[in-house]
Amino acid sequence: MIDKTVLNDLKQLLGNDFTLLIDAFFGDAEPIMVSLNDMLVMDCDSVAQVSHSLKSISQNVGAISLSMMAAQLEQEARNGDVPDFEFKIQELSAMYQQVKNELKSMMADL
Template sequence: MKQLDIEAIETLKEVMEDDFTILLDTFFEDSKLRLEDLRSNISSEDAEALRRTAHSFKGSASNLGALALADLCMRAESLGAKRSLEGADTLVNQIKDEYFAVEALLKSYL
């Protein structure tokens, strides 16, 4: 699966014009908070909170065309929905790595 839907990014950039930079900056800030929350959800063994955080992260990643990141978040959401944290550490590490790869790609649009 590719990391970014380039067509979606180009469309967003065209439609949002000057606000596109604000959108990306907000995504970067929110994503870093969500990464912290995912870690915290695991530390506190709160599968429902993991589900909610991953769901929210999935939505924002999807809106920006970050397909692989959205897919990983969907897997974390499903894990939380099953009230399980088995493998969550590994999955959150994958989400973190994918996020930073996406962030680097998106910064090229600024």
């Protein structure tokens, strides 16, 4: 789920500020996930925009699988068609929950 090498490098680089990065990830990711889950009708521009944001912030904390899923959703939205949109949002939400749980667990160990 999480590339621990990325997180360990960030811990060394940021020191005590590492927790601020993780808190910022949660602060940014939560509203993105709410936006995606609340979309009753797919708006490709909005999906592309929030997917791009999720892709970037996920990469920042080593959540490569989540980032790749968001990148695929972004690309499909930019192309104007997201097949199985609701299913993909459910998958993305499940992956986010796994990432969130893993990051919280890692933070508890600090």
